[in-house]
Amino acid sequence: MLRIRTFGHAFIYRQLPLLLLAGLPLAGWAQRPAPLPFKAPAFREAAPAPVAGGTTVSGHVDQPTTRTISLSYGPDWRGHLTQTVEAKLSPAGDFRLVLAGLAAPTEARLGYDNTYATLYLTPGDALRLTFEPSRFERTLAFAGRGANANNYLTQSALATSQDDEAGRTPDARAGRLSAAELRRVADGYRQQRLAALTAYAAAKPLPAAFVHQQRQAIDAEWASSLLSYTSRQSAERRQGGYATLPVGYYDFLREMQLERQDSALAQSAFQSLLMTYGFTQLNDEDGNLPTGRDAGRRLYQKATDVLGDGRVRDVAVGQYLLGRVESAHTDIRPLLPDFRAHNHDSTIARAVRQAVRAHLALATGQPAPDFTLADASGKKVSLSSLRGKVVYLDFWATWCAPCLAEMPASLELRKKFAGRDVVFLYVSLDGQAADWQNYLATKQVASPNAVQLHDGGAFNGAAPKAFNVQAIPSYWLIGRDGRIRANNPPRPSTSPAIDNALEQALKP
Template identity: 30%
Template sequence: MKKTIYFLLAGCFCLAGCGQDHTEPATTVHLKGQLTDMGTVDVPMRYDGASSLLGNSRDILLHTDSAGYFDTIVTIKEPAYYSICRNTLYLTPGDDLTLKITQSNQEAEFQGTGAEANNYMKYRLFPKGGSFLEAGGNLRGSFDATKALIDSLAAERQKQLDGLTNVSATFKELETARIRADVANSYICYGSYARVEDRAAFTAQIAPYVQPLLAGLNNDAYLDVAVVRDVLSYAFSPMKDQWASGIEFSPHISELYRSAEWIEKLNSQVTKQLTDSVTAYAATLNDSSFKAEVIAKVEQSGKLLPGHPAFDIELEDTEGNTIHLSDLKGNVLYVDLWATWCGPCKQESPYFEKLAKAYAGKAVTFVPVSTDTNQKAWLSYLAHEKKALKQYNSVDTSLRTHWEIHYIPRFLVIDKNFNIVDAYAPRPSEKEKITALLDRLLAE
């Protein structure tokens, strides 16, 4: 359950004759400052450690005022990674940070205890951008030439890390693992960005470089680094024979990826049989944090089974008027969750509009809902796109916490009584499947 925890701080004074000092280790972090352009006053600070691959029960909701200012104290028992939008934070018990964060990670500002680690984190790379490839911007004429650039950039990043003076040895070890994982990710992603045609030959070419990097990441502690988890996932994929030949991963690492396979199933469908199977699997887990996330995921997924009440969300139309999804009940609702930055979402949009025309005059309401946190980008996009349907935007936290929206496009079907029919409904491009479902509901 996501929460923000507030504390009243009281000074502790030792009276004369009280004996030796019994100073307790710090268990909180003080955060204050401004979060701008978040699209909402309730901003999730997402836990980004190993168990975040399975669920989000350790996320924290930061409550800001209308200008994005906040001042709060959160409990934290050990150093951990968190993320706010594209910003990755490293928080240590005892940190006292004043920060200013936007959706652009490199614009972040940090002051106070813990600032040096977080100012370093401003320039962390993105796995989905091919890490050191920078979304293809660092491609060179061949893999060897690109590899030379990747290696030089990694060496420079390592030099910056080694030069930090007010960070822990643990932080430096974890960030060194991040650099190595970014290198491995860069090598692997080269094939996609360079559009290598013979992928089998390319895999064989780079395997001697990738395998030792994966072997060096075979450390339970390194799972707290997001890109390490991304890279190790290759070792548990159909490519494992090429990438992880001869590597025997720890039971802890193997347990995480076995659990992730079950979570992936729950992220694409939900049935009573599946939730029962995952519950039985959770009972076999050794890691308590993994078990807690899997159980929490099953409990939440169970609320998305057909027949359960639909979760309400707040919507805003292009004129700035606010309504709730429940205001539209009375008809069957077919909801399209999308965003302007999502290519597959935009590919589905014409099918959605066409299907809406086909059901015009029938008791089905088609509801396109942008999940863009940048409303200006959404409105600008719509200004250049002709849409027949009334458009809505939502940054309601229920989308993630209740509807389990972890990817888009995602489609929901809700009946006329505002109960869930299918929380993972067919896409409009899957015409036969979705029309069969809608027609059945209209006939009931």
């Protein structure tokens, strides 16, 4: 699970490509004060000798808040990390992580107390790092073999985050610009970041492969900003014609020759670009899965025109179809004949089959899977114990900005249906129970028709796994008979749509 304090899109995903952790602009980050001077404490262990055939990451955590630190690596075809090593901190706050048999340079994710940073590791690296958890982003620093690349990543991430907070990034400005203006802003910001990379590499030598990767990442992030322009426009701007795209706006996609960039598929920025491409280019005009007798043919024709007919296209379409199933529980079966005819990758095909099976098991009319969790008082509550009432199930977390944005509307909805046979069941996926309990105590209004539960396993907990939750917020509407009425019902903020859905569920 990736914890991101705020996020401006509709969902927080269980796993996102690492570029979101590498400092790309994320809308809505809270303004931070200027950093205080920080002096890294001395390392309390001898510098580790490189492990034959292995890579080491060791260091010191100043004022630890938890005793475990992790490192994840080995991206699969979607950019999801498949391998994780963990280490316990010593009483003094020291640790040592060893990656045995790393065969090639790779992105990795350092995780500590639900905070994460992107690393770049090469075989034989002997990195040493230090940080203070309360100021993780501002105090993370590296020494040893591989330090230059990782200090660049840390500094670049912080600079980009500060730019976004100050409204200087293309994404932060897109909602106020025309498409042509955004292109100029994005081009300028891209050149600024490339110049910063060149200047850093001149001052502190960087591996040539790393520089090449970072140039590709900057290009991919630039393209993602251009692709997401329309989605950042308000309904008023769209209706007023201010968000009209000029002729040839998307020509940059062909100019990038994405079909030749198979090697970039191991990079998180490129994976995120393909994800953005799918949801901006392959949906229909209303933002939904294409429908109609030749929907699959049209989808593949569009993707092939831009991405070619090789692995890049297979990954992009596979990501898109899985995203539709996992985030919106969309029935993608009408597109599967074309998918089978055009997809070349058996791993992607297997993932899509598994997602479809999971979707069918949780389709409308199927029994809702049962689970039992504790409420804030420690009392055990099972979903099945609520049978006889309509249940509006909400998977959320205190760190999920889209989830929190729905809470005021959710409270109003509870008020509207007070005294009726509707239970609003909230399942928090916070890793730390204290975060959930603090939110309930300070920001959540209790009511008789609300039940607050916590699953400390986060996305791997029993409840979210039973409902195949891959992104939050995730809403479910369950009938009096314990069967699923909707696996993607209207959100609380969509009144009167959600009111009507609840009223229908209450009818005999």
